[in-house]
Amino acid sequence: MLNKTQPNWWRRAVAYQVYPKSFQDTTGSGTGDLQGIIRRLDYLAELGIDVIWLSPVFASPQVDNGYDISDYRAIDPRFGTMEDMDELIAKAKERGIGIVMDLVVNHCSDEHEWFQKACQDPDGRYGRFFYIEDWDGEHLPCNWRSAFGGSVWEPLPGHPDKIYLHTFHKKQPDLNWENPELREEIYKMVNWWLDKGLAGFRIDAIINIKKVLPYRDYPADRSDGMCSISTMNYHAKGIGQFLGEMADRCFTPHHAFTAGEVFYVNDEDLPEFIGDNGYFSSMFDFNETVCNASDKGWYDQKPITPEQYKACCFESQKKVAGFDGFLSNIIENHDEPRGVSRYIPKGECTVRGKKMLGGLNFLLRGLPFIYQGQELGMENLAVNSIDEVDDISARDEYQVALNAGLTEQQAMDAVNMFSRDNARTPFQWDTTENAGFTTGKPWLHVNPNYKEINLEAQRNDPDSVYQFYRTLIQLRKKSELEDAIIYGETVPYRVEQKNLMAYLRKGEKNTVLVMGNFQPEAQTVPLPGAVKQVLLNNCDTAAIADGAVTLEGYQLLVLWME
């Protein structure tokens, strides 16, 4: 059990993301709930994780599945009550597990009291909590496109002569961080939660809190005449003032663990973000997820190749090596397709390949985050029609693809590849109806492959993806190898060898070699020295002879070197 009062305790942790809506329903409502997570705590303890990040369970109209919060200090009745939340924090703690909540403070819901009051009195205290501008009915202050499509500007309800800014959906008005009174309210709320005993926060869309002011246009990147909001993020300067203040006022005094959702940061600013005394403990590595992303939209994003995957991982590892930064490593989350469907080339997604991908990512330097169902090898679910899609981002991207001249089928193909629904289908517990997720009608379709891919079957199968993840977690916790596996430097090995992803983790005493053969054909790799022990293998044999190893297709080998 980790001692959470020790500085940097979280570096030795393994984190797990729960998407509450799709984890476990206990009421038959079709939506997962807090009691469902409590019921499954023993399962998570058995898996061996130390930290749970909960996607939002706050009061919300659920336009963006809880990322639109109408009351930061209330639990949405769909998920339960504040008593349930307190119970979850306490019961997790008994099992040595810390709860991390989602801090969504770039924006709130338009149904939040602050925004309601801002609509009543745009010039009053709460009007100043948002970005509200006068409007002549024609000219907008700037040409920024919101992340979910359309202009960031929307008429203020009840005020035809005013508009407000939203960098995501129009029901997610942006909070004005330039206003110290707003910041005070946020810090009070954050400290209120931390005082309840949270281990920390995952911090949503945080890079958006700093805007380019005065507003200005950027060159249009689509025929709609607008520019991506990321162009604005790229040009905004001075976010450090807000982030440093929040860390000083909230996180540092509570020794809280924080993982920032940071999409855009200059390399030279990285130490300020996650160095010693940085704004956050860690931040997610999205280098692989944004690989091949196109300004035009999802339809123009090419699938990532194994060589690109390797290059992205190594590039990120290198960026933080110089100052000892600790990234949070993922193959997927609630915003991304399933990692096994994305990173393993089409048609080759087998149990062996799933284990290889999991191992390659998990053993990189940093904090591994497992997303619910990843430990079972859950896969994407393609749907036939846009009417079956819940995700607001996917619905927008479908339209973007049609506008660009694609056929409905082509647009659906793009959506199926990247839709956020892919990772949001309910957790597959067993072979009973709805995979044991709910006795009611699930809010989102259950992947029909639950008959084959489910926890119950994998628990009893020593060769399952699930048991493999348990072994991986145990390997990370082997204290005699901690200098290498947790703190060791990442040194890429034979980068030029195609479809081989290999790296050394070099500690003060130990060296571990991680190798994955990212192709169906075998390939031979010379070894950098003598092997002390095979620590992990997703195949039955390890063909080590004469200073080399011949890896089978999609074989993963983790070797403890002399």
Ligand code: TEU
């Ligand atoms: O995501 C922020 C974000 O910038 C994106 O990755 C977003 O997922 C993408 O534009 C969709 O294709 C965070 C949350 O993780 C996401 O679920 C929320 O929708 C978003 O913020 C708004 O709160």
